[in-house]
Amino acid sequence: MLFRDPKDDELPAEIASPDAAGTDDIFTATIAAISSEKLATAIPKQSEASHIKMTETDIEAAYAAKIEAGDVSEENVSKLCWLLRQGKELRKNLAGLAELIHCDPGTLHKALSGNYKARLDGVIDRIDDYRLLSEQRLAFTKATFVETSIYQTMTEICDAARLYQALILVKNVSQIGKTTAAKKYRDTHNHGKTIYVRMPDSGGLGEFLYALAKEIGINAESRNCLALKQKIKKALNPQKLLIIDEIDECVVQTGKAGIRYGTLSFIRTIYDECECGIVLISTTIFDGEMERGRAQAILERTRRRKMATIELPATLPQADMDAIATGYGYPIADERIARLRGDIIAANGLRAYVNFLKAGAMLADKRKARLKWGHFVSAHDLLAKLSKHEEEK
Secondary structure, eight states: OOOOOTTTOSOOHHHHSTTSOSTTHHHHHHHHHHHTTOSSOSSOOOOGGGOOOOOHHHHHHHHHHHHHHTSSOHHHHHHHHHHHHHHHHTTOOHHHHHHHTTOOHHHHHHHHHTOOOSOSHHHHHHHHHHHHHHHHHHHHHOOOOOOOHHHHHHHHHHHHHHHHTOEEEEEOSSOSSHHHHHHHHHHHSOTTSEEEEEOOGGGOHHHHHHHHHHHHTOOOTTOOHHHHHHHHHHHOOTTOEEEEEOGGGGTOOOTTSOSOHHHHHHHHHIIIIIOOEEEEEEOHHHHHHHHHSTTHHHHHHHHHHEEEEEEOOSSOOHHHHHHHHHHTTOOOOOHHHHHHHHHHHHHHOHHHHHHHHHHHHHHHHHHTOOOOHHHHHHHHHHHHHHHHHHHHO
């Protein structure tokens, strides 16, 4: 099944062994990150209440005298400030921030507050390592957007929902780019008119209100549900379009939680009172619950408000796969590569295919070679090798 070009596709020794050192170390590290789904950060976001309260001004003030005396360089202080910014952007507490750079929290606190008695070299080295990896991951995850047929269909759906103030359900069984298309539509049809929100896990009303308020730009610090409902309804109007992704989180059977009637009821209220268009994105689960699930009678009110249910293709068309690959600089795929990438998308979704395209392009760049499908295959083989290694542990 795998296409091989002896000149380009052989895995070099540095990549064939994930533990070996070499010029392609970052490629290996990045693919390892894919396999563990840690492309952005290694630690889950902390609650807002645990944020670091220290500021960059505090750090600069703590080190002002040491800089003046020549004991600490301004460059190193700026690196400490950069790390603090990262912590705030990623919503980390001190322990989470320390874990990012593999440092003891107590040591990091002393370093940030200017109370570290030893030289800062060790802490700064860890910051440098983390910053390099962050920048490389950012370059790796930077998207090349291609207007696929799925995007064109989603654009038509969103345009219709806005124009006719309709509630439209979009569904399909696999990952073929619905979310990416919806976010791109928001970015290109915004000016405050398109709001995209992902339904939080398990679809709780409070978490949904908070997520939606943040996307609209409403101050949600109080977490007062009644107040948030009023603010949200005031912000939405017939000129707006609301896209709610992962709506099936509201009907996932999670023990006592069950179906989230309060969340679904508020979505109906938005539709009735604000008269804005709404696009609901889901798998087939949500539609199935409305038509024949155990809560069919209650969900009937939502079903009646639907103008249309649109089911997208179960698999990504070959033309779309070609278009995405061309966007990254790959040549037209032969039959064997077409089968391989079809298998990848069927098993793991569009995101996995795009990640392999990115990884292959990264490998070609490291080798200063013309991009070929062999680089894509090498990326795929490496992940297979890493997966097998994990299974054997």
